[in-house]
Each structure stands twice: as structure tokens, then as C-alpha cells.
Amino acid sequence: MVLVFALYWSAANNRRVQNILLLAANYVFYAWWDWRFLALLITYGLVIYFIGHKIYEADKPNKKWWLRLALLFGIGTLSYFKYTNFFIGSFKDVVMKLGGHSSLHTLNIILPLGISFFTFQSLGYVLDINNGKIKPTTDLLSFMAFVSFFPTVLSGPIERADNLLVQLQHKRVFSNEQAKDGLRQILWGLFKKMVIADNLGHIVDAIYGAYGGSSSAALAAGILIFPFQLYADFSGYSDMATGIASLMGFKLVRNFAYPYFARSIPEYWRRWHMSLTSWITEYLYTPLSIALRDYGKAGMILAIFITYIIIGFWHGANWTYIVFGIVFSIYFSIFLMKKKRKKKKAPENDLSLKNIGLMVQTFLLVAFADLFFRAASVKDAFGYLHDLITAKTTGNGLAAYADISLLLIPVLLVIEWLGRYKTHPLVMTNQPRLPVRWAIYVVLLLFIFFCAGEQQKFIYLQF
Amino acid sequence: MKRFLLHVVTFTLTMTLLLSAITWVTDNGLRKSGFSWYKDWNGVNDGTINADVLIMGSSHARRGIHPMIVDSALHVNSYNLGMDGYMFDMQLARYQMYRKRNTAPKLIVLCVDYSELGTTKRLIDPEQLLPYLHDDDVRTDAVKIGMPAYLQYLPFLKYQNHPMLVWKAGCALTHAHTDRPNSYKGFYGEHLEWNTTTFQQFMKEHTYLAPELSDSVVQQFAQFLDSCNKEHIKVVLVFTPHYYLFNRAVRYRDSYMAFLSATAAQHHAKLLNYNTDSMCYNTHYFGNGTHLSPEGVTLFTQKLCASLRPDGHIIK
Numbered sequence: 001m002v003l004v005f006a007l008y009w010s011a012a013n014n015r016r017v018q019n020i021l022l023l024a025a026n027y028v029f030y031a032w033w034d035w036r037f038l039a040l041l042i043t044y045g046l047v048i049y050f051i052g053h054k055i056y057e058a059d060k061p062n063k064k065w066w067l068r069l070a071l072l073f074g075i076g077t078l079s080y081f082k083y084t085n086f087f088i089g090s091f092k093d094v095v096m097k098l099g100g101h102s103s104l105h106t107l108n109i110i111l112p113l114g115i116s117f118f119t120f121q122s123l124g125y126v127l128d129i130n131n132g133k134i135k136p137t138t139d140l141l142s143f144m145a146f147v148s149f150f151p152t153v154l155s156g157p158i159e160r161a162d163n164l165l166v167q168l169q170h171k172r173v174f175s176n177e178q179a180k181d182g183l184r185q186i187l188w189g190l191f192k193k194m195v196i197a198d199n200l201g202h203i204v205d206a207i208y209g210a211y212g213g214s215s216s217a218a219l220a221a222g223i224l225i226f227p228f229q230l231y232a233d234f235s236g237y238s239d240m241a242t243g244i245a246s247l248m249g250f251k252l253v254r255n256f257a258y259p260y261f262a263r264s265i266p267e268y269w270r271r272w273h274m275s276l277t278s279w280i281t282e283y284l285y286t287p288l289s290i291a292l293r294d295y296g297k298a299g300m301i302l303a304i305f306i307t308y309i310i311i312g313f314w315h316g317a318n319w320t321y322i323v324f325g326i327v328f329s330i331y332f333s334i335f336l337m338k339k340k341r342k343k344k345k346a347p348e349n350d351l352s353l354k355n356i357g358l359m360v361q362t363f364l365l366v367a368f369a370d371l372f373f374r375a376a377s378v379k380d381a382f383g384y385l386h387d388l389i390t391a392k393t394t395g396n397g398l399a400a401y402a403d404i405s406l407l408l409i410p411v412l413l414v415i416e417w418l419g420r421y422k423t424h425p426l427v428m429t430n431q432p433r434l435p436v437r438w439a440i441y442v443v444l445l446l447f448i449f450f451c452a453g454e455q456q457k458f459i460y461l462q463f
Numbered sequence: 464m465k466r467f468l469l470h471v472v473t474f475t476l477t478m479t480l481l482l483s484a485i486t487w488v489t490d491n492g493l494r495k496s497g498f499s500w501y502k503d504w505n506g507v508n509d510g511t512i513n514a515d516v517l518i519m520g521s522s523h524a525r526r527g528i529h530p531m532i533v534d535s536a537l538h539v540n541s542y543n544l545g546m547d548g549y550m551f552d553m554q555l556a557r558y559q560m561y562r563k564r565n566t567a568p569k570l571i572v573l574c575v576d577y578s579e580l581g582t583t584k585r586l587i588d589p590e591q592l593l594p595y596l597h598d599d600d601v602r603t604d605a606v607k608i609g610m611p612a613y614l615q616y617l618p619f620l621k622y623q624n625h626p627m628l629v630w631k632a633g634c635a636l637t638h639a640h641t642d643r644p645n646s647y648k649g650f651y652g653e654h655l656e657w658n659t660t661t662f663q664q665f666m667k668e669h670t671y672l673a674p675e676l677s678d679s680v681v682q683q684f685a686q687f688l689d690s691c692n693k694e695h696i697k698v699v700l701v702f703t704p705h706y707y708l709f710n711r712a713v714r715y716r717d718s719y720m721a722f723l724s725a726t727a728a729q730h731h732a733k734l735l736n737y738n739t740d741s742m743c744y745n746t747h748y749f750g751n752g753t754h755l756s757p758e759g760v761t762l763f764t765q766k767l768c769a770s771l772r773p774d775g776h777i778i779k
Contacts, residue, residue, distance in 0.1 A: 174464050174467075176466055180470070183471070438474065442478065445478060450623070450624065451626055
């Protein structure tokens, strides 16, 4: 990283050389994680670049065909790698349940890292060309760097061409403030991932891994702790990605805006994984709701269901993610039905009792949905719920799992609440004195150094 | 850009200095601490053990031979330097550290078992070694076994993820809290009780049991015996009792015992084999297939002392 940074900025006067270096860094980084699919990533970029031009050049009927080809290519590749075994397995289950026998076998397919992310990023590009929002780029180098941009290729944020690609096509000027802010964001991301997520992860793993032997209190705690692990893990990654991009002179889209301070489910999705939400809203939900608008509320609800099931399924090839999507569609549908009764809302970011109540309510709804996200199977999720509801007093109590790292949850909430007006809590808007700034960095680094949990994989890396 | 780099470098240096200071304080605190393994290591490091009889080996020594019984039976000052899970190479490194700072023992009781002369890449409780990496022998061997090599050059990173050790070191330095020692002269008493189901499960899972031999460790072992001879330190090799069904499952055990006998004879060391002792047939004396129960420890240590007693020269 230091080498990339040094080489990259030593070529600050030559954008082309910078992009070559960046592209090389992208490919080295991707190959470092998994070299087997580097060819796929390169092919992906080339095909989408070519189709992007074809869509732009073609007349209206042919335009549609080229777009369909792009979607078929993108979604087909994603489906093959991610969903083939899921469909084979589900088909076999159905056949067996009907008393039949299937000789179909699941295939030995390895999921390329980041495929869900670079697929959406690339498809966003062709969809934007099709919608006349952007023109296809003639700068192949920049486009290939856009598709494989190393800070985001594995777990997002899902970038748009009108943001990242445009920046790649322009000269980057080193900004002291931007670079320092990038480092601060990396530091905050590391703290969230290594200290909070990795420590909470072990508690969550222990509870979910042996839910049959845990008391209801421990199971309830598991449901409440997991959303914090997930948030610290994923937003930690996003912060690091955004911070690294800042060091290279790029400004990425924001991916999280303190989602657990949301006061409703729609607000939660406007604050959680924002790059995915905006992608889905623009390219799926809006066209769907327009297509179904003639059916009134039923059409809207159908659009919501389709959207959230796809969001769930995008995460992974497992029924748990589909149920996760369905749970959110139910929440949204209820919200939609109740929408007419407009109540006066307390101002956002206000710590009034009403707001706190709404935040807690939203969090509990999210935590319930996340149970399906975390469980290994739908059966496990319902087994977990059954054990929770039956008020089991036997088995490991909360004390068996609890440790000091649980204190990190209130710490996280307090820090984020104090920083809720900023893109991340370490943004130094009023520039405190140097010793104060350094003291903050030192404390966080000491926590990372001494109190990091045993390293766990990024949760979103599997998607 | 220059300003940014200057800030980054200055901050990195400050952080390095701070971590180095914390490391220095932790090292010194743990070298005064009675917490867990440190009491024994500190005796080695401070040169305050100076035992007549030194018991060495792996967990079979540390949890199998009680110095209190040895002291009263032989009227000597004995000390147990056994190290859980470690093989001869690390035991030797610790012994060499001991010898640099303590007087030579008159007798070394070295417990050998099936894996004593093998080699491993697994550090057991690596935290115990951290304050003593200043010792060349310990550091070299620790790195050979699996301690990250970069710690040799970046020692300020060694207490990463060990906030408890920093805390314990602070307590030791400020006398805020004194840990009760969990061992007696290096002996770690453990209330192990025999469980037939666990033993059977273990045997099912370990279908291939065979002695381990590493050429380099065997060479170190021979050199160690020679150097003891030169220093007139008597060495008794002791094969601690193992449950007979465990012994029976070990392949090549006869050839291994023959190898040990030959090595002992070649280097004028005595070999005491307790694997044919009557206690090996009684589960009452075992906590598991290879470790003794408290009753087993008492009986075995008494038997061992009875065998050592004829070596009158070690008795004060």
C-alpha cells in the first residue's frame, strides 16, 4: 500500500501513468486474494466496455438487444458462479419432497471474490448509457480501473460511473486535508472492524453455533449483538475503502450514515449500505413501481416484495437471505399502508424520548430480520426463534458468553452519536489542537493494537 | 505532500516510541510478576533457583513430579523446570538460560516421552516467552518453533493483543495486586480424574501413535548429555508412567526404548523406565492416558526418589 501510494503520487503530473499504476495495483490486489479469477475480472471489464459502446451507437430496437445481452452476461455470470448450486440443491429438495429422485449433482464452483459488487458496478454503467445519463468512455484504461478499483472491488461501496469513472478521467491533485481525512477514516474503520466486530463476532458465533444449548436470555442477546457486529464489520470495511481511495485522491460515495439512529425502516435503508440501496432504487425499484403503478397499492407492494427479495438474494444463495428480504418487504409494506396517517415527527438527530423509542423500535425490527441473515439455514433460524420464545431457562446463560467486549457497543453508539453530523466520527471539523487530535488517534491505535479480537473474515467478502 | 508525509512519519515515530515504552514497562513488570508461568521463568532469569536437583521435560515432568516429595525424600533442593507441550529443543533453551544465571545442578532428572525428541511448529502458551526474548537461546528457539521472526527486529510489537499482560505487569510494578502462584517450585498440580469414555474417544481419534524423532533434536540431546558429563552433572532419563493401553497402541515403542537405552549408555546416563511399572495398569493413578492423577503423582514421585536414593552423592 505504501509502495502504491508512493509510486502513484510520484506520477502526479501524468494521469495516464497514474491510471496504469492504479490498474496494476488493482490486479495485483485482486490476484493476491484470489488469482484464479483475475482473467474473469479482466474479461468482464472488456465485455462491458464493448457493449457500452454498442448500446450507445445502436438505434433504438438494437439498443434494447445490446442491453439485454449486457444484462444476460452480467447476471448470467453472477448466477452461474453464485446461484447454480443453490438452484440445483433447491430443485433436488423439491423433487425429493414430492417423492421423486433426482440424479442431479451440485457442481464444484468457487465463487469469485467481489463478483456481486463488480457486477452491479458494471451493469450500472451500461444502464446509465442506456438511460442516456452518461456517454460511454473511450478511455479503456480508466474504465478497466473503474471496474476493478481495488479499494471497492471486494465489498463496495458500489460506485457509479458518473462519480468514480469521471474522477479517473481527470487529473487528481494531492490534498493534504483529504489525505489526512482518509487516514482518519481508515483508522476508524480499523477500530470498528478489528476491535468491535472481531470481538463481538466470537460472542455471536458462540451463541449461534450452540443455540440449542443456550438460554432464552443468551439467545435474545445474540439477536441484539449480531447487528452491531455486522455493522462494525461492513461499515468498517467501507470506511477503510473510502479512506484508501481518499489517499489516492478519490472521493467515493457514502455507504453508511449511522443506520442504527434511523427512526423507521425506510430511513434505515437510506442509511445502511447506501450504495446498494441507491443502485437498487434507481435501476430496479423505480422502473418496477412505474411498471406496476396501474395496480395501485398492490402494485407498490409487489414492487417492494420483488425488490427486497432480490436484495436478499443478492447477498447470497441461501433461503435465509430470501427470508431476510421478505421480512423487510413486510416491514415496508406495513409502513406503506400506515403512511397516510401523517404524524408530526420530532426533528432528526434529536435525542427526544419519541425519537429514542422510534430508534429502538427500528433497531429491534432490523435485529429480527438479521437473525435470518446470520443463521446457517432457515430451519436454524426458526429453531433459534422457537428456543427464544419458549423462554428456555436451561443451557448456557448470558454470563457464559458475555465479556468485557460488550461494552464496546455503548462506546460505538456514543461515539457515533457525537459524530452523527459528519460523514464519519473522526472528521475534524473544528480542528481541535494537535495534542487532542493525536491523543484521539493514539487511544484508538492502542485499542486496535492491544484489544483487537481474533481475526475474522469480512462478512461481506463472501458476497 | 511533504507536510503530510512529515506528519505521518512524526506520528509513526511517536507511536513506535510509545509502544516501545509500554513494552519496556511490561517486560520489567512481568519479570517481577508472580502471575502464572512468570514466577518460574523469573526464577530462571533472576538466578534465584540454584537447585541441586533439576527436573526437566514436558508436561509429564511439570505435572508428574512433585518437588516437595523429592525435597523431603532426598533432602535436597529440587526444582521442576517442566514445560507443558514443549519438546526437548525448547526445554534445552530454557535450561541454557537457567545455567547462565544459576549454579549447576548436581542431578538432572529429564523426563523423556514418546514426543520428547521430536520437533513441532506449535508454540504452547507463547505469552510465557515474551518477557524473556532478550535471551538468545530462548529467542532463537522460539522463532524456530513458530514465534514470528519480525519480533526479533520489532520487539515493540510483541505484546500485541495481550492487554492482560500489560495490566499484570503494571500491577506487579506498582504492587497493586499480587497474584497467588499457581505452581510449587515449578510443579503444576492438577486434579485430573480418569474418564474411560474420554480415553476411549482419544484412542479412537488417534489411530496412529508413534514416537517422534528429529535428527537435529537428537543431536542437541546427545550434545546436552555430553556437556553435562563435562560439567559432572549427573543425568537420569526417566520414562514417566503411561497407561498400559496407551503404551500398547504406540508403534515402534520397543525400538524407541532401545534407542533411548543405547543413547543413555553411550553418554553414561541412567535410564529409568516406569512404563512397565505395576501402576501403569491401574486407572486410579491416571488422569488420562499419559498424565497422572494426584495419587499417581505422589506414588510415582516416591518411587522415583527410591530409585534415585542410591545415588548418595546428590544428598547433602
